[in-house]
């Protein structure tokens with residue numbers, strides 16, 4: 001397609017609580033719109049074919065791979081990226097804090113995607129088993145292979161939100177200093 005034949009379209013949507021509007025190439029991915037037009041660099045570019053989960057964002061509360069979601073499909077949608085989880089003064093949410101306390105972040109490339117999927121999972125209010133959590137998080141790859149700590153972070157936040165007593169293996173890390 002030549003430069004003259006390119007088609008552009010205006011996309012208006014809500015991003016992290018604010019109404020935003022921009023003009024995009026109709027072939028652009030939501031990843032590119034969020035990173036290039038709004039500088040939301042927590043949205044990572046990994047495989048760009050919907051395999052690794054690094055580009056995950058919430059669209060109307062549901063986790064999607066933004067690399068395989070056209071920017072123009074975001075018209076009228078409510079988009080949340082990791083930047084949208086911070087409190088008004090930059091406070092971390094409970095799930096972000098749990099990723100730190102459980103040492104679930106190594107290089108951090110996969111972390112925004114995992115955390116946004118965890119947000120969707122936690123908001124169901126269901127007490128999932130380990131196997132169920134593993135399955136729900138299976139759309140994400142961690143090249144640093146920190147899967148066990150990531151599972152612990154999600155599980156710990158789930159127990160806390162539901163007001164349940166932490167299982168012994170999770171209670172122990174409550175008193176461990178953050179390294």
Ligand code: FES
Nearest residue numbers: 046047048053067
């Ligand atoms: S970058 Fe989108 S799934 Fe890998």
Ligand code: FES
Nearest residue numbers: 107110142143144
């Ligand atoms: S922490 Fe490095 S890819 Fe997951």
